[in-house]
Amino acid sequence: MTDINHRRADHPIHSIFLERWSPRAFTGEEIGEKDLLALFEAARWAPSASNMQPWRFIYARRGTEDFASLLETLDEGNQRWAKNASALVIIVSKTHRLTSTGELRPAYTHAFDTGAAWFALALQTQLAGWHAHAMGGIDRDKAMRVLGVPEHYRVEAAVAIGKIADPSTLPEDLREREKPSQRKTLGDFVFEGRFKGD
Numbered sequence: 001m002t003d004i005n006h007r008r009a010d011h012p013i014h015s016i017f018l019e020r021w022s023p024r025a026f027t028g029e030e031i032g033e034k035d036l037l038a039l040f041e042a043a044r045w046a047p048s049a050s051n052m053q054p055w056r057f058i059y060a061r062r063g064t065e066d067f068a069s070l071l072e073t074l075d076e077g078n079q080r081w082a083k084n085a086s087a088l089v090i091i092v093s094k095t096h097r098l099t100s101t102g103e104l105r106p107a108y109t110h111a112f113d114t115g116a117a118w119f120a121l122a123l124q125t126q127l128a129g130w131h132a133h134a135m136g137g138i139d140r141d142k143a144m145r146v147l148g149v150p151e152h153y154r155v156e157a158a159v160a161i162g163k164i165a166d167p168s169t170l171p172e173d174l175r176e177r178e179k180p181s182q183r184k185t186l187g188d189f190v191f192e193g194r195f196k197g198d
């Protein structure tokens with residue numbers, strides 16, 4: 001079976017699924033705009049219900065004023081390490097769509113679809129030699145305000161993108177956690193025929 005990053009797949013899968021992980025140690029080097037846009041191109045081709053493509057990505061590259069604004073929307077625990085990212089991204093999804101009669105209708109799968117787009121971005125980031133680290137630890141109200149996000153969108157998550165650095169560059173408490181994580185077994189979450197478990 002495939003062994004990569006101290007991770008073992010029990011069934012044969014593409015190595016990218018074991019190679020991708022979420023480090024916190026980043027070099028802080030610049031990412032070119034074209035290189036960054038190429039990562040979003042992968043997200044563009046994610047599937048979505050009725051092809052509604054409810055995801056929106058707001059990005060800032062390191063060294064810009066926008067980078068400081070996006071960084072400020074993260075929880076302090078995330079700012080500690082995400083400040084060394086090459087780019088920060090806030091992902092929002094469109095929770096409602098406007099009908100032809102001017103009515104706002106809920107879009108049931110907005111979060112599911114946007115999750116698919118985030119993971120396309122994450123895999124492309126890995127393939128391109130960078131790493132992506134998602135964060136739910138954000139001040140969502142602040143992000144809505146600072147980034148001018150309309151009411152019928154939801155802030156889903158933030159992402160730090162960067163080149164991986166040596167763990168020694170991290171504060172000590174984060175250093176110990178700087179390794180690819182493990183997973184439940186298939187038997188814990190894949191059921192034949194009907195739901196099992198708690």
Ligand SMILES: Cc1cc2nc3c(=O)[nH]c(=O)nc-3n(C[C@H](O)[C@H](O)[C@H](O)COP(=O)(O)O)c2cc1C
Nearest residue numbers: 020021022023078133134135136137138157180181
């Ligand atoms: C939606 C989401 C929110 C997350 N929030 C945070 C966060 O706020 N801070 C953090 O350091 N990591 C965060 N993570 C990273 C997860 O802890 C990580 O993906 C998980 O432990 C699996 O590890 P791996 O990505 O290295 O395989 C988040 C990941 C996702 C997908």
